[in-house]
Amino acid sequence: MRFVHRFEEVQLTEDSVVTIGSFDGVHRGHQALIHQVRRSALQSQRASVVITFFPHPSVVLGRAQPFYLTSPEEKLVQINQTGVDWLVELPFTSETAQVRATEFVEQLIQHLHLRELWIGHDFALGYKREGNAEFLSRLGQARGFAVHAVDPLTNSGEIISSSNIRMALREGDVSHAAHLLGRPFRVSGRVVPGDGRGKTIGIPTANLDVWSDHALPANGVYACRAWVGHIPHRAAVNVGVRPTVTDESRRTVEAHLLDFDKDLYGLNVALDFSERLRGEQKFANVQALVAQIKMDIERTRQSLTDDVMHAA
Numbered sequence: 001m002r003f004v005h006r007f008e009e010v011q012l013t014e015d016s017v018v019t020i021g022s023f024d025g026v027h028r029g030h031q032a033l034i035h036q037v038r039r040s041a042l043q044s045q046r047a048s049v050v051i052t053f054f055p056h057p058s059v060v061l062g063r064a065q066p067f068y069l070t071s072p073e074e075k076l077v078q079i080n081q082t083g084v085d086w087l088v089e090l091p092f093t094s095e096t097a098q099v100r101a102t103e104f105v106e107q108l109i110q111h112l113h114l115r116e117l118w119i120g121h122d123f124a125l126g127y128k129r130e131g132n133a134e135f136l137s138r139l140g141q142a143r144g145f146a147v148h149a150v151d152p153l154t155n156s157g158e159i160i161s162s163s164n165i166r167m168a169l170r171e172g173d174v175s176h177a178a179h180l181l182g183r184p185f186r187v188s189g190r191v192v193p194g195d196g197r198g199k200t201i202g203i204p205t206a207n208l209d210v211w212s213d214h215a216l217p218a219n220g221v222y223a224c225r226a227w228v229g230h231i232p233h234r235a236a237v238n239v240g241v242r243p244t245v246t247d248e249s250r251r252t253v254e255a256h257l258l259d260f261d262k263d264l265y266g267l268n269v270a271l272d273f274s275e276r277l278r279g280e281q282k283f284a285n286v287q288a289l290v291a292q293i294k295m296d297i298e299r300t301r302q303s304l305t306d307d308v309m310h311a312a
Helices: 028-044 072-080 101-112 133-143 162-170 174-181 286-303
Strands: 002-004 016-020 047-054 086-091 114-120 146-150 185-192 206-210 220-228 231-240 252-257 268-279
Touching (some): 016 101, 028 047, 028 146, 047 072, 072 086, 101 114, 174 185, 206 268, 231 268, 231 286
Parallel strands (some): 002 086, 016 114, 047 086
Antiparallel strands (some): 185 206
């Protein structure tokens, strides 16, 4: 897959099959749409192209708080795994929001030799979302490209969407979020120094510097698989404000890797959330907190009994 930020960087000698969307999370619905694009492109010997945006249009237009399910780097990895030929990540600004749908499509025709456009059922592009499926179909008839509007993928009657995944995370239901995503929900960050309190109580934790715009599940304790490089480890992870030991309101992500005693400072650690063990609690004293953490660690060990080998 080739990755660019401008249409002018795409050099195609063949026609293309294109899909457009924010694709935040690259969930099962997104994957199904992109696979249809790739399948059609292979059958017609055309290039498959995914067009996405960053920042998210809803963030730029003020309709949503930053709440990304995937960082731009994570999204790149996930889309690359679909096998498409090109990913075009366009910057989205207030000026971009003023571009008319017809003008945007003309760029697709000029730079990508557009012949098929695949879109989600509720897709719309251009100024005031004027470029809906009906508009684009009429434009396609006039300009020589076909439009395919795809029905949403559902799970037991629930539409698989980024907003429904965010809702599951707000409830701490990481298992349901994983089912909609098609993989565990992941948060990653560089390990930075914390206040050292975990080490003083005999339970050292890795304090992750997570991208401030990345979604987090509800405050609480979770069983996770922590990836240090390509090696997985079981981890009990706290997401929240640590009410027993601090008065701060800033949310943190701290991971205790089971049976692990190596220095992680400066390394990047990725956490795949498996199960929520409990909500965040304020304990009467540190001793009560330590006793609960030890129970959380044991529950993590039991929850991830099928975990792969960890580093010695």
